[in-house]
Amino acid sequence: MAVFTPVALDEVNAWLCQHYNLGTATDIKGISSGIENSNFFLTTNKDGQTTEYVLTLFERLSREQLPYYLELMGHLAQKGIPVPAPARDKTEQIIGILNGKPATIVSKLSGSSRLSPNADHCAAVGAMLAKMHLAGQDFKLSQPNLRSLNWWQATIPLVKQHLNAAQNSLIDSELADQTAFFASKDYQALPAGPSHCDLFRDNVLFDSSSGKDQLGGFFDFYFAGNDKWLFDVAVTVNDWCIDLGTGVLDQARYDGLVNAYQSVRPFEKTEIASWNLMLRAAALRFWVSRLWDYYLPREAEMLTPHDPKHFERILIQRRDVISCISSV
Ligand SMILES: Nc1ncnc2c1ncn2[C@@H]1O[C@H](COP(=O)(O)OP(=O)(O)OP(=O)(O)O)[C@@H](O)[C@H]1O
Ligand SMILES: N[C@@H](CCO)C(=O)O
Structure with a gap:
């Protein structure tokens, strides 16, 4: 993988509670593929409902470069293209800072990769x-x-x-x-x-x-x-x-x-x-x-x-x- 920056459950929970309206984090798992960013599957519980997200901590990209990527994903998702939709925080921001790195939460897509496609x-x-x-x-x-x-x-x-x-x-x-x-x-x-x-x-x-x-x-x-x-x-x-x-x-x-x-x-x-x-x-x-x-x-x-x-x-x-x- 790449987990360049580890994130513990209590760290993400404190961050979520302070900045987001997504409920409580019940699980966080580092994702072992990818070489650019630190990625985690994040499970939350809000009002008894469980939702899965992907939390990304950006390792190379600066906070200034990120709005383009995240707003583009939001724009495409809104137009019906199946791409992850970024979650906005309590102040409508799509980028925060977690463990010193720019961080964002996006919806988790379903399915798996086809590494031998037809x-x-x-x-x-x-x-x-x-x-x-x-x-x-x-x-x-x-x-x-x-x-x-x-x-x-x-x-x-x-x-x-x-x-x-x-x-x-x-x-x-x-x-x-x-x-x-x-x-x-x-x-x-x-x-x-x-x-x-x-x-x-x-x-x-x-x-x-x-x-x-x-x-x-x-x-x-x-x-x-x-x-x-x-x-x-x-x-x-x-x-x-x-x-x-x-x-x-x-x-x-x-x-x-x-x-x-x-x-x-x-x-x-x-x-x-x-x-x-x-x-x-x-x-x-x-x-x-x-x-x-x-x-x-x-x-x-x-x-x-x-x-x-x-x-x-x-x-x-x-x-x-x-x-x-x-x-x-
Ligand atoms: N929105 C998503 N929905 C479902 N799974 C995701 C999502 N985003 C990332 N993943 C999973 O996380 C893994 C790593 O993500 P990604 O490929 O974006 O890593 P990266 O380090 O950011 O980039 P790179 O592929 O350029 O090395 C993916 O292979 C995929 O399994
Ligand atoms: N797709 C790139 C990795 C960076 O996303 C590669 O295979 O070299």
């Missing part, structure tokens, strides 16, 4: 991603994706000393190509808006309580930002539609996700032309962040960094094999 799961994710993009269009706050080109440019020099010659040459060459891509007219013209930017298999829940797998929701919006929608699609495809061993795209899952996305929001011509470079951008983004987490780790009670090699392989794949999308 084409139907990918289609459900693709269609909901497009709906989410459209639902975010009138969201009033704006904050860029903080893990985009500027961050790659600042972070790559910090990790390069750990790379071998071939890796150094690959990362330099890709950064140069991406810098040129971001400056291009095609890139500038791409449609953009609030984007999740980290919609991996482990950030989506499916619920099978009805007997059929239904999308339970998207969560972990703490890398979200205003970005090109195509980047969001590329991040999602690079995780949902690949063979995890090789990084190679799986045609059935790829078609499932991309076609379902386009059934809600068809791609524009510039998006079709930019697709392969965007898949590479999405691979570079996570190669860099995984290198950073791997070589410049933080203290945590339990922490297993993700394997950077995985996204190096995906980037090499996307440079070697041109993937296409067509208009509908």
Whole structure:
């Protein structure tokens, strides 16, 4: 995991009683997955009714950055997109301070992750991603994706000393190509808006309580930002539609996700032309962040960094094999 900052039941209870109208905390359990924040399942009892929430203590994000993510979740939830809805405290605030860290409470989604998804799961994710993009269009706050080109440019020099010659040459060459891509007219013209930017298999829940797998929701919006929608699609495809061993795209899952996305929001011509470079951008983004987490780790009670090699392989794949999308 990551429980970077422990929270005891009496600590959360004192905090809840002082600031929220959610009743009394009866249980708190650290969540052992996730590498960014300290997360806990929190059970409360109010007037005899038990409710489950997720309590998050933010380890890297500042209090100033948080309203964008939390208000975006609130906005999308209000529009019927299945995402966690933040709870407001007695003074209507969505962010407090607990054990010295910015903290928030959100509703708990039902279901579990599908870590070996099929084409139907990918289609459900693709269609909901497009709906989410459209639902975010009138969201009033704006904050860029903080893990985009500027961050790659600042972070790559910090990790390069750990790379071998071939890796150094690959990362330099890709950064140069991406810098040129971001400056291009095609890139500038791409449609953009609030984007999740980290919609991996482990950030989506499916619920099978009805007997059929239904999308339970998207969560972990703490890398979200205003970005090109195509980047969001590329991040999602690079995780949902690949063979995890090789990084190679799986045609059935790829078609499932991309076609379902386009059934809600068809791609524009510039998006079709930019697709392969965007898949590479999405691979570079996570190669860099995984290198950073791997070589410049933080203290945590339990922490297993993700394997950077995985996204190096995906980037090499996307440079070697041109993937296409067509208009509908
Ligand atoms: N709103 C929610 N509803 C249900 N489960 C949730 C919710 N938020 C988080 N979880 C659970 O908590 C786990 C960890 O959360 P999350 O993935 O957001 O961790 P993180 O450290 O913030 O981020 P990252 O995935 O980027 O490392 C998830 O795998 C999921 O099981
Ligand atoms: N999804 C990221 C982790 C940060 O959310 C990764 O797999 O590298």
